[in-house]
Amino acid sequence: MKKIVILLVEDDKLDVISVERSLSKFEMEYELYSAYNGKEALAMLDGPLKLKPPSVILLDLNMPKMNGIEFLRVIRSREAFKNIKVFIMTTSSEMTDRVTTDQLGISGYIIKPLNQDNSKNADSMDAFVQFHLRKILAETV
């Protein structure tokens, strides 16, 4: 059975739970690692995840210590992490950051709040798990 390794960088515990619940809704093998800020995420990438780098990073932008954009800059500058797919979790009011994140190379956006009931919304968490993550899982060897 193929397993997908996901790193979630998010400081809001509710959003972490939201992601966990969305993931558990669909039949899929995954391993979820959570970090509460960019610094912690980097430590994880260099520590526990060194041998099994994640194929997807879900990244919040507003975080203490090291924010999403700073974190993104760091991993894009390192050869080992260059190809990890990064999805930005953002509120619509943070549109201005999109220019910067687009330049740093990202795979898509998930609009917060994550638990919108209408799964029709193409940017919701459920839709993300249902379509994007499954596709990525299928692609991973």
Next chain:
Amino acid sequence: MKLSTQILLAFALVLILSILDTSSNYILSLKVKENSEFLSKSQEIIRNSGRLHKAIIEMQSSFRGFLLAKDTNFLTGYNEGMKTVPALMNEQRNLVTQNSFQRLLLDSIEFIHKDWMNYANTLILTSQSASEEYWQIFNSKLRKLYGKKLNDRIAEKFQEFDRSEYKIREGHSANLLSSIQTTHRFSFIFFALTIVIGIATTIYIVFLISTRIKSLVSLAENISKGNFSKVIDTRRDELTRLTTSLNTMSESLNKNITELEKRNEELDKFAYVVSHDLKAPIRGIHNVVKWIEEDLKDDVSPRLREYLNIIPERTKRMEDLINGLLAYARLREKTIPQITDVNNLVHNLIQTLVPREIKVKVSILPLFRTEQLKLDQVFSNLISNAVKYTPPENGNIIIKCETLDDFYRFSVKDNGIGIDPEYHDKIFELFQTLREKDDVESTGIGLSIIKRIIEDQHGTIFVMSELGKGAEFIFTWPKEKTIES
């Protein structure tokens, strides 16, 4: 220079010119007086000269009469002349003390007269005795017209005297004439200058004051229009202080208003940020409750279920309040005016907001350029309010429009529960709702929002209603949205 100094200087100049004018005329009058005094003196001199001459001639004719008649009675005139002639001579001398020529003439007249008197006296004395001496003189002098010659010389001298007097008189009158002319000329010049300078300074001062006042008035007008400009004033007079204080007022008003606008903006921003940030925890609470329900499913007791149901109700109300606040905070954001068919706008709202049971009557509504989004917000609020407070049975809503000079006057009328006049002002205040707290639909923000929208458009809104007799909301809205700078 101070304005009062300038005015005083102008008046002083005019006054000096007037004084010059008056004094030149005064000097002339002195001259005229002097001349008339001279004239009367001169007339006396001429008159005296005539009397003197006459007295001498009378002596001569009296003497001649005596000679012819050999009668001493004839000598009365002669003897009288002996007294009057010296007296008159003295008098005349006193009158001409300043004229040496005339004095010399008088001297020579006296001298000749004395000569003649000697001759006449000798003849008179000798004739009485009829002596030889008489005949001697008679033959040597009388026969040779000695006396006549003397008399002729006296007459000549008198003529000369009078001529000289007339000449002096002529000189005087010529002088007087020329000084009259000079005075007239100067007087005219002074008078003309007085008038010209008087008018010029008056015009200058009136112009000066009126332009200064005009600039102050325009400054005040600018201030009243909210344009806080300044007036540059390099003069230093009484009005400068007024200009300075107006400038200061303009400046401080400008500062205060800018400050106020900044504060308002900050407040709007604050309300926006706060309400935005408030939304996240509410959503969190909502989520957690949902998760609990999902996870527990049927293991929930009816009481717990009831409690759990209250939480989404309240979070929903909280969200409505926050959304209302957000809307209130974002009111000031300008939208683009566009051609708006109010008929369409209202009918669309009726379709989405009004249940079929309630009858709606709409009169013909205008088509004009305005901030459509805002007008839509107002109508949507008023119509949903009308629906909210009108029971569906026999429910009736009437929407009308009246055209005023610069405004449209719209009205939305229902036959619902109505509002007690006591609360007519209160309902437009923020967070004022006359319903119970758990009525989720009424947050008390709607009417305050539309009041603010309407007042931003310089319109007004009020309500006409009585408890149980329905309510009519009437508001004005500007006809054509002018482009604001």
